[in-house]
Amino acid sequence: MDLLKRLRYAGRFLRKDLVHLNLQILYKCNFTCKICDFWQPRWQGQGMLSLDQTRAIVEKLKPEGPFLISIGGGEPLLHPEILPIARELSRDNLVVMICNGWFMTRETARAIWEAGLYEVSISVDYLDPERHDTHRGRPGAHARALQALKYLHEERVHPHQRTHMISVVMDDNLDDIEPLAQLAAREGYTYLVTFHSTSRGRKEKRAAPAEVGRRLREIQKRNPSFVTLRGYVERFGEADENGEIGPCRAGINLLNVDCNGNVSTCIDRLDDSCGNILEDSFDDIRLQLARRQKESSCGSCWTSCRGPIESLMYGKDRLGNLLDLHRMTKDVPLVRSSP
Template identity: 30%
Template sequence: MQLTGIRKYLTFLKMYRLRYRFPLPFLLYASRLARYEKLVKIKDKIVFSSFVPPYPSKAFDRFIASAGKKIPTSVYISVTNKCRYDCWHCSSRYRTDKELTTEEITKMIKDFQDMGVSVFGFTGGEPLLRQDIPEIIRLVDDRSSTVLFTSGDAFTAEKAKELKGAGLFSVVVSLDHFKEEMHDFLRGRKGAFETAVDAIEISKKHGFYTVISMVVTKQLLDSIFDFLGFAEKMKVDEVRILEPVPCGRLIKEKIMLSDEDREKLIDVHKIANRSSKYPRVSVFPYIESKHMIGCTAGIDHLYIDAAGNVCPCDFTPLSFGNIKTESIKTILERMHTYFDRPREKCFMAEHYQEIAKEFDDKLPLSVEKSIEICRRCKPSGSTDFYKKLLS
């Protein structure tokens, strides 16, 4: 159920009650931003977005408590690079086939939870091709919320029941087009559309917070509201809209959207979230803009690839160490030397050409090359959101 209008603002007041003490300028600023957001109620939980733990929960309390601190609030873990698709924008291309053991993942999750992480995302490759994925999700206790990213491949009703029992909260299904033939083409596999649609239906039936994640193409920009209308018919809770990023398979490609295209997507975020005709929408170019949260890669967010390399995010193929050889604390201290505050723009959007120059058919780049690039790439200014939060 969508919460809009006065119900939305009353819920905000309840969520940010007195024990969440924020500076007054920040609260006033956040209330203005709330005009373009939509809350979703799922059973007894309220969800601000798929980036935030559901309210009320211990995970939500931890998320709020970490605001403004150099604590990763979300960590996405690639549990495998195995995948039966051939997606046009695959960010895992050129990464090693090595995988962390269950024991290594167990220790990593414990260390991150003790540090204060409130959201764990499990991705790949296709994470459902790893047989112990329910066991891995079960490792996360109620201090954190869990999200699974999938193409839908191997997501059966039986698997959904098993994952629900393991404590999984949200399922994010990749769907790049509302036309079957186009999605199959973009994903490089016949039947991919039907698989994704089936996964969405299974996810909804089993009570998961269900999200569609799509990477927008220039061709789809003009029919984006048709896509959102299709998503609403499927009764999904949220749609994530990402722009293509030159990493992985696209590392040598010039596929970034223009500033004009980004402005169109920002308008989509604002229009859709003020209408009951569409699901909640999370547009990355809006969230990562200087007027919103900005790019928090390497600060609030981390990505651990299947081999254990610690990167700022899923789409920034820079490594600052490996959990198999160094402690997370040591790796984060190294990363925070260069990622010390949110940026006004996606790091890759600004500096992808520097990374492409150093690319040698293997990702992520080595720690030495990653540091060298960061020394050359001056950070953009801090965002309005964090300026108000820390005032």
């Protein structure tokens, strides 16, 4: 069954169809990160996607899918129905999640894997706990993130389930990337990066120095735990130098659904609605998304929502990227939990 799901997903990928859905089930968050707006009043007043609404979305997507669904937020573990939602989404789709780690207990980790998720990533942006905590606005955030990674890694129920540490690459943490990849390796997890986006609200520019792509590739060659696709990482410098990477295929290959069911091409274009997945037909939504993509000249971010998909579908070194995808998704033997 799972093999069939993966094969069907691969077919969609080869057809360059809509493959990736970002799902913000809520915006509520217990952190106040410097790089993110979702904790601010504008977002905190918004509701949550209920389990029933999730079921309706799953039904609507069924004839289209499977999709790679990334459960995001806000902080997903603040949703009281996160476990049944994860189970519902996982039935017909390949589901991954990013969390800040704060609420992850051993029991929650086990339940998440039993719900059928493929991958959980925990955000860690600095090696130094104090810097991470200050950046995330919460003392103890670093320690809890590392604890969460440990629980997740140990509580997996299938070898294909993967635990990653993930960092946003900014102007002041480039020297932390290699030690973080090494820290992940020592504990048995793998390491991913995404590039800082200035599109989400008003933010200071935080991109790293222009040679960042080259430096990251060198770090990657030395550290097998660093499994982000090479085609994605290589273009970080370009994103920084030019401020733009186009053309962006958000709307053609990926879409975003927020906690009210509103659809947009990406997480940074939430105000530009392409319909509502709870109310409108998927055919209409698809048309709106394609229209928006055609009209847009936006290339203002190079985050992990768009970069890896574009690298795999349209990038130069397809074979190299496929190899990295294999390293990112291959089975990792289950480990026994330590006390």
